[in-house]
Amino acid sequence: MLKQQIQDAMKAAMKAGEKDKLGVIRLIMAAIKQREVDERIELDDAQVLAVLDKMVKQRRDSISQYESAGREDLAEVERFEVGIIQAYLPTPLTEAEIAQMVESAVSETGAAAMSDMGKVMGVLRPQIQGRADMGAVSALVKQRLGS
Structure with missing residues (x-):
């Protein structure tokens, strides 16, 4: 399951001392957990993908806002987060x-x-x-x- 894969990546990031990556993975897990608690269900892979897709969309919106405001430093942080989140999404369609x-x-x-x-x-x-x-x-x- 995708959720288990993300949890394993979180453990690996902890062991490797990758603080930035770990922070993003924790955000992913928090978003998944929040939806599970709100809806009182266990998310399946399709629902986890929907959460990840929403997170990428939010970050892309933030990137465009930061760039228009001249805050390249904040846009770069969002780009990093998008890269980590996209690693758990299937290959994009052409x-x-x-x-x-x-x-x-x-x-x-x-x-x-x-x-x-x-x-x-x-x-x-x-x-x-x-x-x-x-x-x-x-x-x-x-x-x-x-x-």
């Missing part, structure tokens, strides 16, 4: 793979208009979660359904 998945989801659901976007995204989300920016996928689906 543009061509995403486009092909969108096409198959549109044909599978029989979507023909923007009102069918929810159906298409419902099919795509489990396949793409953690492997692509959902905002970009959503834009691609809108473009496909709008034409």
Whole structure:
């Protein structure tokens, strides 16, 4: 399980004395634990991926805000955290793979208009979660359904 893999990495970082990496892994574990406590469930791999994906998105937003404010030092910290978090995400999909998945989801659901976007995204989300920016996928689906 992914959660166990992250816990093992935390132990390894402790033993190796990698304080920066350990701090990021502890943030990951805290986010996972918070969601488990809030929802009173044990997260499976798909749900852990959703937590990781959200953390990456938050850090990317922070990076852009820090860069626009001229705080490169803080942006660099966020980039480091993104790198650590992404190590636990599956390999990202290419543009061509995403486009092909969108096409198959549109044909599978029989979507023909923007009102069918929810159906298409419902099919795509489990396949793409953690492997692509959902905002970009959503834009691609809108473009496909709008034409």
